[in-house]
Amino acid sequence: MKKPVISIVIPFYNEEKFLERAINSVVNQTYSSIQIILVDDGSTDKSTLYAKEFCEHHPNSKLIIIPNSGPGNARNVGIENVTGTYIAFLDADDYFHNNAIEVFYKNIIGNNTDLSIGQYVMLDKNENVLKKSNWNNNATFDNKMAISLVASEKLIPTSWAKLFKSKIAKKCSFPNLSWKEDDVFFLAYLLNSKTVSIVNKTLLTVNCRPDSLTRQIISEKMINAISKSYNKQMEILKPLKNKFINQSLIESEINTSLNLLILLNIDWENIKNQKKIWSFFCDNILVLAKKAKKYNLNFKKRILLHFLVSITILGWTYSFCIINVFKRHQINQLEKVKS
Numbered sequence: 333m334k335k336p337v338i339s340i341v342i343p344f345y346n347e348e349k350f351l352e353r354a355i356n357s358v359v360n361q362t363y364s365s366i367q368i369i370l371v372d373d374g375s376t377d378k379s380t381l382y383a384k385e386f387c388e389h390h391p392n393s394k395l396i397i398i399p400n401s402g403p404g405n406a407r408n409v410g411i412e413n414v415t416g417t418y419i420a421f422l423d424a425d426d427y428f429h430n431n432a433i434e435v436f437y438k439n440i441i442g443n444n445t446d447l448s449i450g451q452y453v454m455l456d457k458n459e460n461v462l463k464k465s466n467w468n469n470n471a472t473f474d475n476k477m478a479i480s481l482v483a484s485e486k487l488i489p490t491s492w493a494k495l496f497k498s499k500i501a502k503k504c505s506f507p508n509l510s511w512k513e514d515d516v517f518f519l520a521y522l523l524n525s526k527t528v529s530i531v532n533k534t535l536l537t538v539n540c541r542p543d544s545l546t547r548q549i550i551s552e553k554m555i556n557a558i559s560k561s562y563n564k565q566m567e568i569l570k571p572l573k574n575k576f577i578n579q580s581l582i583e584s585e586i587n588t589s590l591n592l593l594i595l596l597n598i599d600w601e602n603i604k605n606q607k608k609i610w611s612f613f614c615d616n617i618l619v620l621a622k623k624a625k626k627y628n629l630n631f632k633k634r635i636l637l638h639f640l641v642s643i644t645i646l647g648w649t650y651s652f653c654i655i656n657v658f659k660r661h662q663i664n665q666l667e668k669v670k671s
Contacts, residue, residue, distance in 0.1 A: 335365040336417035338433055339498065341410030343403055344383070344424035345373040350539075351382055357427035359390075363434040368393040369410045374400030379424075404506030404513040407491065411501050419498045421491040425539045432535035436495035439531040443472050446525035448495040449487075450535035462540055465493070472529040475522045479569065482519060483580035485587065489518035493536040500524050511554050512561035512588075519568050549599045550592065552612050558588055559616050579627040585620055586629075586637050593643065594663055597652045606648070614644040 340358050344351055358368055370383045372395065380397065387395045396409055407421060420436065422428060432450065440448035454463040465488065473481075481487035491506075491514045504520040506513045522528070548554075562585045569577055596603070596613065603609055617640045624637055643651040656663065 335363070335437075337365050337367050337415065338363065338418045338420065338437065338495070339367040339369055339414035339416030340420050340422055340433075341369045341371065341407060341414065342422045342424055343371040343373055343406030343410060344375065344379055345400065345403075345406075346375045346377045346379060347424035348375075348377045348379040348382065350425040351379045354422055354424045354427050355386060357430070358422065358433075360430050361428065361433045362431045363437055366392065366433065367414065367416050369413050370395045371406040371410045372397040373403070373406040374398065402508055402510065402513075404508050404517075407506050407517075411498075411505075414498055414501075416498055419496050419501050420494065422536075423492060423538075426492065427537055429535050429537070433495070435531055435533055435535055439529055440495055440497075443527070443529035445472060445527040445529040446475075446497050446500060447478075447521070447528045449528065449530045450493045450495075451531075451533055452493040452536040452538050453534055454538040454540060456540050464534075467530050468532060470530060470532050472527060474527055475525045476572070476574075478522050478525075478528040479519060479572070480574075480577055480580065482515075482522070483569075483577045483584060485580075485584050489515040491517060492538065496521060497525075507561070507564055509557040509561055511557040513557075515561055516564045516568065519565050523568060523571070549602050550595050550609070551603075552609055555592060555609075555613055555616055558585075558592065559619070562588075575627070579629065582620075582624050582627050583629060583633045586624070586633050586640065589617060589620060589640055590636060590659075591662075591666070593640070593651065594655055594659060594666055596648070597655050598663065598667055600648070600652070610648050617641060617644055 342354055355368065358366060368390065370387065370393065372380050372383060383395045387393045394413060396413060398406065398409055411419065418437070418440070420433065436448045436450060451465045451467060453461060456462050478487060482489045500521060503524050504517050506517045562581060565581055566578060569581070592613065596609070600606065621637060621641050629637065
């Protein structure tokens, strides 16, 4: 029986230092029936030249060059051009372990599911381990359970370290956001799926770099993107009419707002227009508090939300002092990611 083609979408923007490694991690897979879709998101360095040369020598590859429009749109273009039965995404600065695609495929076929999720390890710029994925066993569950796990922050809604069915992925799209665009796509995919399986094997290495998008200085655009992402997630999940899931998303947004406050604290000296950014952040907190009123939040989240609302009165000086006292461990973790 002929193995189905699995398409790997690799979007990139000025990744001449890392693109070759990412592509080689696909070429060297133990699973051979692979199509490689390279989406150049308006690069101005030599990564475009390398991609062109690679595609000239690999008939199973395709290069698509588009004007710079962000990673979400680049992935959408990749989805439109895949011909494989399954699809996986790979950021150009990350790399698959050499048996990743074979393990994903065996897992999704063996469990007859619509999505296969693998483990990952995240490294800092010195290749020290920052984080590992939080699953330590194999598991299979339905899409509603998966959505609940995402909403309650127990399942990470990234596009990477996963194998999707192309026919379902083509029904979904990434929004044009600078942060948390994966969450919207992932929830839309789950809503169109039936079952999910997790395999307890580390299949991807994620590299945290100081110059990557998610490590940039906090800006109004980023704060706005997070708010829009949660609004889109709530909109996507409306058909479920599940109050618990909606409440979990609100609680997740509260956690994300706390992380934003910590990141503002870390970035503060490098932020331009501090008053404007702070005012914009506080406005988003007040909007979140209004959304949360109709939900019966758990005790910890109510306390956290009250604290976030209070900072809109306290101002950044007192707020950062409080954060530095009570969230020192979390600050240290995020500083490692940002450094």
